[in-house]
Amino acid sequence: MKDRLIPSIIIISFIIIFLIFYKGLQETNIYTPKSEIKKDIPIFSSVKFDTKENINSSEIFNSNKFYLLNIWASWCVPCRQEHSYLMRLSENNKITLIGLNYKDNFNNAQNFLTKLGNPYETILLDEDGTISIEWGAYGVPETFLIHKNKIVAKYIGPLNEKLINEINSIIK
Amino acid sequence: MIYSVVGYYALILGLISGSILTYFSVQNFRNSVILDTKILSLSFLQLFFVVISFFGLVLSFVVSDFSNETVFNNSHTTKPLFYKITGTWGNHEGSLLLWLLVLTLFVFIFLLRTNNQSIKYKILTTIFQQIIIIGFFIFLLKTSNPFNYLFPIPEEGLGLNPILQDPALAIHPPILYLGYVGSSIIFSSALAATSLRMVSGSWATHIKNWTLVSWIFLTLGILLGSIWAYYELGWGGFWFWDPVENVSLMPWLALTTLLHCILVLEKRSILTSWVIILSITTFTLSMCGTFLVRSGILNSVHTFANDPERGLFILIFLFVLIFISLFIFFFFHKEDQKNSINLFWLSKESAIILNNWFMMYFLSVVLIGTVYPIFLDVISSEKISVGPPFYHKLIIPFLIPFLIAMAIGPQMKWIKSNLESKKILIFLLFISILISYLVVKNFDKNLLVNTILISSAFYLFFITVRDFFTKKFKNISQNIAHFGFSLLILSILFNNLLSSEVIANLKIGESYENSKFKIILEDVNQRSEKNYNSVVANFKIISSDGKINKMSPELRIYNQPNIVTSEADIKTSLMKDKFIVINLVQNQEYFNVRYQEKPFMLWIWVSVLLLSMGGILSFFKKRI
Numbered sequence: 001m002k003d004r005l006i007p008s009i010i011i012i013s014f015i016i017i018f019l020i021f022y023k024g025l026q027e028t029n030i031y032t033p034k035s036e037i038k039k040d041i042p043i044f045s046s047v048k049f050d051t052k053e054n055i056n057s058s059e060i061f062n063s064n065k066f067y068l069l070n071i072w073a074s075w076c077v078p079c080r081q082e083h084s085y086l087m088r089l090s091e092n093n094k095i096t097l098i099g100l101n102y103k104d105n106f107n108n109a110q111n112f113l114t115k116l117g118n119p120y121e122t123i124l125l126d127e128d129g130t131i132s133i134e135w136g137a138y139g140v141p142e143t144f145l146i147h148k149n150k151i152v153a154k155y156i157g158p159l160n161e162k163l164i165n166e167i168n169s170i171i172k
Numbered sequence: 173m174i175y176s177v178v179g180y181y182a183l184i185l186g187l188i189s190g191s192i193l194t195y196f197s198v199q200n201f202r203n204s205v206i207l208d209t210k211i212l213s214l215s216f217l218q219l220f221f222v223v224i225s226f227f228g229l230v231l232s233f234v235v236s237d238f239s240n241e242t243v244f245n246n247s248h249t250t251k252p253l254f255y256k257i258t259g260t261w262g263n264h265e266g267s268l269l270l271w272l273l274v275l276t277l278f279v280f281i282f283l284l285r286t287n288n289q290s291i292k293y294k295i296l297t298t299i300f301q302q303i304i305i306i307g308f309f310i311f312l313l314k315t316s317n318p319f320n321y322l323f324p325i326p327e328e329g330l331g332l333n334p335i336l337q338d339p340a341l342a343i344h345p346p347i348l349y350l351g352y353v354g355s356s357i358i359f360s361s362a363l364a365a366t367s368l369r370m371v372s373g374s375w376a377t378h379i380k381n382w383t384l385v386s387w388i389f390l391t392l393g394i395l396l397g398s399i400w401a402y403y404e405l406g407w408g409g410f411w412f413w414d415p416v417e418n419v420s421l422m423p424w425l426a427l428t429t430l431l432h433c434i435l436v437l438e439k440r441s442i443l444t445s446w447v448i449i450l451s452i453t454t455f456t457l458s459m460c461g462t463f464l465v466r467s468g469i470l471n472s473v474h475t476f477a478n479d480p481e482r483g484l485f486i487l488i489f490l491f492v493l494i495f496i497s498l499f500i501f502f503f504f505h506k507e508d509q510k511n512s513i514n515l516f517w518l519s520k521e522s523a524i525i526l527n528n529w530f531m532m533y534f535l536s537v538v539l540i541g542t543v544y545p546i547f548l549d550v551i552s553s554e555k556i557s558v559g560p561p562f563y564h565k566l567i568i569p570f571l572i573p574f575l576i577a578m579a580i581g582p583q584m585k586w587i588k589s590n591l592e593s594k595k596i597l598i599f600l601l602f603i604s605i606l607i608s609y610l611v612v613k614n615f616d617k618n619l620l621v622n623t624i625l626i627s628s629a630f631y632l633f634f635i636t637v638r639d640f641f642t643k644k645f646k647n648i649s650q651n652i653a654h655f656g657f658s659l660l661i662l663s664i665l666f667n668n669l670l671s672s673e674v675i676a677n678l679k680i681g682e683s684y685e686n687s688k689f690k691i692i693l694e695d696v697n698q699r700s701e702k703n704y705n706s707v708v709a710n711f712k713i714i715s716s717d718g719k720i721n722k723m724s725p726e727l728r729i730y731n732q733p734n735i736v737t738s739e740a741d742i743k744t745s746l747m748k749d750k751f752i753v754i755n756l757v758q759n760q761e762y763f764n765v766r767y768q769e770k771p772f773m774l775w776i777w778v779s780v781l782l783l784s785m786g787g788i789l790s791f792f793k794k795r796i
Contacts, residue, residue, distance in 0.1 A: 014495070
């Protein structure tokens with residue numbers, strides 16, 4: 001009896017170790033800080049860039065579609081860099097792009113859009129930067145991917161090829 | 173293009189010859205009067221194919237053949253030739269091919285050099301070894317083929333990670349692998365010897381050399397990795413308890429214990445279970461290391477690939493090997509009861525057994541520290557990382573009796589001994605305590621712990637020094653190794669106690685001063701090389717005794733891939749290393765400067781070299 005006990009205990013413990021490792025492999029270990037994912041979007045009101053009419057956040061993010069909130073400014077050099085990617089992304093009808101114009105001069109911003117194109121469906125104004133603070137943004141450019149009123153992903157800094165591919169794979 | 177094709181088919185032919193080899197070995201095992209010559213020729217053929225395959229990959233790297241996916245991912249035309257070649261094993265696929273190369277090389281040498289053992293044993297070892305080799309062939313071909321074809325052929329490769337472009341790191345993997353893979357021979361032959369019930373003193377003599385070879389290479393491999401971390405990563409340390417470092421330390425601990433057990437087995441024909449279990453453990457830990465590093469299950473500075481399929485394959489393979497060995501151990505091994513009883517407490521073998529238990533304890537600490545975060549993550553999805561304090565707290569207290577046993581053990585005789593020259597031993601202990609008290613008194617932290625710790629290290633140091641004179645050339649290899657170990661512990665302890673560090677933000681022309689030294693940032697130059705641009709900052713360091721040193725740490729901006737690395741400037745001298753590294757602070761005109769004075773750094777490297785010197789001497793002693 002005792003002869004069999006020790007081998008069986010050892011074998012069972014190795015099987016358990018195997019199962020734990022096996023399960024460990026299934027999980028991705030790309031670490032995303034918990035505080036940033038699946039957070040509710042803030043509730044705010046703002047002014048539309050072109051018509052200057054007041055608008056509430058609930059009127060913008062009102063369907064189950066994917067939204068991309070992009071904080072930008074005409075004076076921001078990296079924003080120019082990412083703009084072509086945004087233009088490309090705007091051709092995809094699964095996602096709606098919302099621009100948040102951050103501490104900008106109206107004429108400069110309009111020049112920026114006529115020169116490089118307007119990828120946004122709606123542009124909101126954030127003249128004093130408070131809305132960006134509400135969103136927890138660090139600076140410009142910064143981009144939030146929103147689904148069902150939750151922040152699914154957050155990208156600090158300009159978007160690039162890799163990140164666009166990531167966004168495309170999320171909204172697929 | 174052509175090299176990749178040749179390499180790929182050579183790999184397949186290698187697998188085929190492995191299968192044929194296994195078939196003939198099984199045939200030969202049934203009626204084993206003489207060793208079938210086919211086995212040796214097939215083993216040579218297999219080695220030949222793997223060598224061809226390996227050179228196929230090396231040449232693809234040399235000619236920058238970007239139709240090969242591995243080359244495309246890890247090379248670039250502007251890279252110097254040396255790093256093109258070493259880039260071959262600086263990636264997942266290439267390093268596995270290197271594993272395979274060493275595996276086949278070792279089994280061939282084993283067949284060639286083993287003369288005085290039974291035919292059955294030789295064949296059975298070859299069969300076990302072929303199981304491992306075939307497993308690796310399939311792993312390589314199925315999940316990590318180094319010869320994947322890319323079309324359209326890219327113009328340019330992605331480049332080798334710049335922190336891997338370093339001479340120490342270029343030879344670190346091959347040396348480490350010789351150690352890892354050497355343990356596979358020990359594994360197979362231990363299994364073969366257990367199944368044939370021939371674990372005995374003469375078998376121990378035969379396997380001792382293989383153990384020594386793996387141990388020497390593993391020690392040197394770890395040393396090189398550590399030197400690389402010190403010079404290149406710029407963190408100013410030599411051991412970070414990073415999971416990947418631990419993974420190389422664990423087989424080393426098991427192998428060191430095994431080496432001592434084999435000595436006991438050779439002399440007294442006891443500890444057979446220890447030897448078998450440790451042989452299995454050493455190789456399993458090496459494989460486990462491969463699993464942890466390659467599967468991406470760990471988050472670490474040197475994680476290479478993150479591919480669950482690969483991880484799954486190694487995991488299953490690893491556990492198949494574990495279960496085979498457990499089966500063989502429980503089924504065939506019966507401990508000889510007669511011999512194990514006669515153990516006198518004052519004898520060399522009981523000292524060795526005592527220290528074996530300590531080594532096993534250290535091994536479990538490292539193992540738990542490495543694996544526990546994974547377990548916790550799986551069971552409760554909580555993320556933790558285990559850092560140096562954990563290891564220090566658990567290991568340091570037990571280092572004290574370990575060092576003392578290590579000092580006294582070799583003074584005893586086999587079987588039974590009265591301690592001779594007790595007075596000298598006690599006198600030396602007294603001297604060590606006195607010296608360490610006088611030394612530690614000057615630093616007011618942890619007086620008691622440090623005194624005891626340092627005195628036990630000094631004790632080992634003095635006793636080994638005494639033995640150089642009293643024992644002359646008897647056991648010289650053991651004495652050198654133990655002396656090296658005491659020196660290593662002393663250097664590490666003093667390095668920890670006496671290091672000083674300064675972190676400051678400096679602009680050009682500014683300076684930082686404290687009671688020991690003054691650092692002046694004189695100017696900054698820009699320089700452009702073939703594969704990187706660099707910013708060199710020139711510092712003047714004036715120490716309190718008026719000595720002036722000029723140091724120039726560097727920031728390298730590599731172009732392919734685009735990565736910034738800090739090259740520390742290190743001035744090594746006999747007693748002290750001066751270490752300075754700069755970092756760029758975003759959007760600021762000042763540099764973040766870290767300056768460290770680290771005493772006895774050189775001695776850490778030297779003592780590890782001494783440690784392996786002991787092994788090398790022991791290996792060659794019988795041959796001369």
